[in-house]
Amino acid sequence: MKEVSTTPPELVIPSGADPLLTVEHLTMRFGGLVAIDDVSFSAGKGEITAIIGPNGAGKTTLFNCITGFYTPTVGRLTLTARGEEYLLERMDGFRIAQKAHVARTFQNIRLFSEMSVLENLIVAQHNELMRASGFTVTGLFGLGGYRKKEKEAADLARYWLDKVNLTHLADINAGNLPYGDQRRLEIARAMCIKPTILCLDEPAAGLNPKESSELNKLLIYIKDEHDIGLLLIEHDMSVVMEISDHVVVLDYGSKISDGTPLYVRSDPNVIRAYLGEDEDEALPPEVAADIAKDFDPENREGV
Numbered sequence: 001m002k003e004v005s006t007t008p009p010e011l012v013i014p015s016g017a018d019p020l021l022t023v024e025h026l027t028m029r030f031g032g033l034v035a036i037d038d039v040s041f042s043a044g045k046g047e048i049t050a051i052i053g054p055n056g057a058g059k060t061t062l063f064n065c066i067t068g069f070y071t072p073t074v075g076r077l078t079l080t081a082r083g084e085e086y087l088l089e090r091m092d093g094f095r096i097a098q099k100a101h102v103a104r105t106f107q108n109i110r111l112f113s114e115m116s117v118l119e120n121l122i123v124a125q126h127n128e129l130m131r132a133s134g135f136t137v138t139g140l141f142g143l144g145g146y147r148k149k150e151k152e153a154a155d156l157a158r159y160w161l162d163k164v165n166l167t168h169l170a171d172i173n174a175g176n177l178p179y180g181d182q183r184r185l186e187i188a189r190a191m192c193i194k195p196t197i198l199c200l201d202e203p204a205a206g207l208n209p210k211e212s213s214e215l216n217k218l219l220i221y222i223k224d225e226h227d228i229g230l231l232l233i234e235h236d237m238s239v240v241m242e243i244s245d246h247v248v249v250l251d252y253g254s255k256i257s258d259g260t261p262l263y264v265r266s267d268p269n270v271i272r273a274y275l276g277e278d279e280d281e282a283l284p285p286e287v288a289a290d291i292a293k294d295f296d297p298e299n300r301e302g303v
């Protein structure tokens with residue numbers, strides 16, 4: 001007889017029914033410092049997986065391993081997408097972007113500031129354009145399929161400009177955009193590589209509430225309409241709780257919790273990591289109060 005689960009659906013830990021990225025026993029050491037310590041989890045397609053944890057927990061190091069900036073000391077990172085399987089820990093960073101289509105944004109925005117907004121989005125597609133040129137002067141004369149590819153690249157750039165509300169600023173130098181616009185442009189640029197997975201390192205940092213809410217809508221749009229996986233490092237708990245399907249919590253390099261936002265926010269391990277034993281300065285008071293409320297055993301029924 002089929003077993004019936006009594007766990008409320010909102011508390012069911014994502015099982016990775018359609019795993020896109022599988023991280024197994026990932027460890028990253030810098031000399032004697034263990035930045036990531038035997039971390040395993042999976043991130044699904046069509047899901048937003050948030051990676052949270054206090055400062056120095058190892059979140060950015062995890063992104064650096066996934067995107068090839070670092071070669072992990074130990075562990076396997078398998079990306080399964082578009083009928084292929086990529087072992088990311090064995091690939092060079094540029095191949096991870098070019099072949100596995102893993103895209104990322106950075107904590108400190110890294111746009112081509114002297115290029116226009118539109119050019120930033122065209123440059124992101126140079127791999128495809130170079131391929132279409134056959135790495136010859138074909139591109140220069142617009143021969144063969146190059147002209148068609150060039151038009152497709154411009155169309156895709158305009159599509160994403162529209163989605164991030166920057167069409168009217170297409171010809172402005174990226175470095176002259178206001179901060180919030182630069183953050184959205186970075187996401188648009190990442191989307192121009194047609195990613196299988198998009199890794200966002202603190203996309204809401206420095207945004208005002210209106211910009212933050214627009215960002216949430218954009219990320220949900222990307223998830224729903226483009227059916228890719230999103231990995232999100234974020235300190236803003238309201239963003240995490242609002243848009244994530246799945247949350248992985250790191251502390252001192254180890255995974256201490258893994259589940260739905262509702263599950264994680266009431267996990268005593270997480271509360272301890274954020275609040276410490278006897279101080280509550282790590283989180284804004286309203287979030288601390290919220291977590292403390294969830295820590296109440298009466299609210300943990302069914303977990």
Ligand SMILES: Nc1ncnc2c1ncn2[C@@H]1O[C@H](COP(=O)(O)OP(=O)(O)OP(=O)(O)O)[C@@H](O)[C@H]1O
Pocket residue numbers: 030033034035053054055056057058059060061062
């Ligand atoms: N290249 C490196 N060399 C030596 N130590 C490093 C290096 N990169 C990161 N670390 C260390 O690894 C640990 C994890 O750092 P990491 O930047 O991944 O944390 P984080 O969770 O992203 O922190 P934050 O939220 O402050 O950005 C820290 O102790 C950091 O000092």
